[in-house]
Amino acid sequence: MTNAWKQLDVAVIGGGLGGLAAGLALRRAGHKVRIYERYDYGGEIGSSISVAANGGKWLHEWGVDVKKAKPVILTKLIRHNWESGEIEGVYPFGDYEKLFGYPYYNVHRKDLHDLLQRVVVSPDGEGTPCELILKHKAVVVDYETGHIKFENGEETSAELIVAADGIRTTTKAQLGITPTFGTSNSCCYHLLMRRADLIANGLTDFSVEKAIEFWGGDDKNKIVLSSCSDGEIISCYCFYAATAADTRDGWHNSATRDELFQVLKKNLDPKIADAFAKVSFDIKQWRLYVHEPLPYFYKTSRKGDVGVCLLGDAAHAMMPDQSQGAVAAFEDAGALGYIFSKEFIENTGVVPSLAGGLKLYESERMPRVTKIQAASLRARENLKERIGWSTDGVDSPDKLTIEEVCGYEPKTHMDGLAREILRA
Structure with missing residues (x-):
């Protein structure tokens, strides 16, 4: 045959x-x-x-x-309080690889x-x-x-x-x-921080947990953070409610630290707010669409x-x-x-x-x-x-x-x- x-x-x-x-x-x-x-x-x-x-x-x-893509194997989801950073829930993946045959990888796209x-x-x-x-x-x-x-x-x-x-x-x-398709009522800033820069500035090393970490502000405002590239890069997605000013299309719109802080609440968890304020990073704005x-x-x-x-x-x-x-x-x-x-x-x-x-x-x-x-x-x-x-x-x-x-x-x-x- x-x-x-x-x-x-x-x-x-x-x-x-x-x-x-x-x-x-x-x-x-x-x-x-x-x-x-x-x-x-x-x-x-x-x-x-x-x-x-x-x-x-x-x-x-x-x-x-896959090891050549320098993955971090994720082990759990962690949910934080937006203001205090207090952990409100931990959702372990448990025997993930045993159940599904392969790990849960997190990789840098590049x-x-x-x-x-x-x-x-x-x-x-x-x-x-x-x-x-x-x-x-x-x-x-x-x-x-x-x-x-x-x-x-x-x-x-x-x-x-x-x-x-x-x-x-x-x-x-x-x-x-x-x-x-049409524009979503949400947009996103995505940014990359280096673990070495966090440590050099005495800030929280977000690579330690090997987790997907959430900070939830309200229905639309969320920060999703995880490490990749063997833990050397910390990747953040900062979702926020879109406004009439968010007219740019695409995934790689240039953005600034000031623009990021304009959409984040002032009472953001100090650990992550300090990281955003003190560490240099590459940042882009992403317009979301519903297809x-x-x-x-x-x-x-x-x-x-x-x-x-x-x-x-x-x-x-x-x-x-x-x-x-x-x-x-x-x-x-x-x-x-x-x-x-x-x-x-x-x-x-x-x-x-x-x-x-x-x-x-x-x-x-x-x-x-x-x-x-x-x-x-x-x-x-x-x-x-x-x-x-x-x-x-x-x-x-x-x-x-x-x-x-x-x-x-x-x-x-x-x-x-x-x-x-x-x-x-």
């Missing part, structure tokens, strides 16, 4: 975390992959990202040595991005190394022909095009999708032999409050790699066509990410929804549980769906 497997010519649009993961997953499955990135990576900085077990399992399956860049093009590991092609912004993507035209005038084609071109994707419109679920994730040619699918933020941009944005993209990539693999055929006895495989991809991914999107939006103004992963008594039928998120078995789910969908 594995003899029926077919190598695909794949073009991935976008070389962020989702695009690199897609390239790696499809490379590992034996396909020929080119990844096109619009920039040259010169400005790649970012902040920290959490990689829960449902994302970490894919990194391990693809042979990524550390993980740099690592994935190296792995996708490395001659080591299964599959032909991906081509990583920079300074190529796709402006035309044709799902009928597989043709791609770039802003620099170059052109290419592929059987499968994976659009991982982010929250401002230009591919959705070319698939006939008009996304519905409604999309009607579909892919389109194929009339013959079904060429197709374009959306992945990551291009498919399901979400609020950051469940820390699942990057992880959901890794799940997307893992699903594509598995569906178009010899392993899938061996496990199910089903040989998917390109169109059938993309139908299965959408059927598996859409319900899951839509639920995570909704839960992330609720958690923006209700911290109990976020901590509610650990069954803290919140009586909400839609509340995500840690078992749903981190204990998900995607291959088992896809195998079952394949028997329903592809054999129907």
Whole structure:
């Protein structure tokens, strides 16, 4: 049956975390992959990202040595009083790795991005190394022909095009999708402090707890702090209620310390207020948007032999409050790699066509990410929804549980769906 497997010519649009993961997953499955990135990576900085077990399992399956991304393994959630800093609740992860198979990693985005860049093009590991092609912004993507035209005038084609071109994707419109989204009533400052600077100034070493730490002011004002890069960098997300003055778009808007303190209450916990006042740091402002679920994730040619699918933020941009944005993209990539693999055929006895495989991809991914999107939006103004992963008594039928998120078995789910969908 594995003899029926077919190598695909794949073009991935976008070389962020989702695009690199897609390239790696499809490379590992034996396909020929080119990844096109619009920039040259010169400005790649970012902040920290959490990689829960449902994302970490894919990194391990693809042979990524996560230790090289200098992760901090998170052990608990800690909730602080906004004014005093007093601990109001500790939510240990307990036997997290034993339960879910992999640790709960926290990494600097750049550390993980740099690592994935190296792995996708490395001659080591299964599959032909991906081509990583920079300074190529796709402006035309044709799902009928597989043709791609770039802003620099170059052109290419592929059987499968994976659009991982982010929250401002230009591919959705070319698939006939008009996304519905609007500004959130929240914004965020994200900043990075060095542990060494905190210690040098006699301030609190926030790396000690290896935790996600919350300070909750009101429904919208929250500070979320955790360490990464082997504990040497402290990453903070400071969420606040948006005002009419918050008109800037994007993730990397320049910001100042004074602007940060203007949105923080004056009675903020002195330990963190002193850190913000005395330590130099890189700070950016981030405008948050609420994206409604999309009607579909892919389109194929009339013959079904060429197709374009959306992945990551291009498919399901979400609020950051469940820390699942990057992880959901890794799940997307893992699903594509598995569906178009010899392993899938061996496990199910089903040989998917390109169109059938993309139908299965959408059927598996859409319900899951839509639920995570909704839960992330609720958690923006209700911290109990976020901590509610650990069954803290919140009586909400839609509340995500840690078992749903981190204990998900995607291959088992896809195998079952394949028997329903592809054999129907």
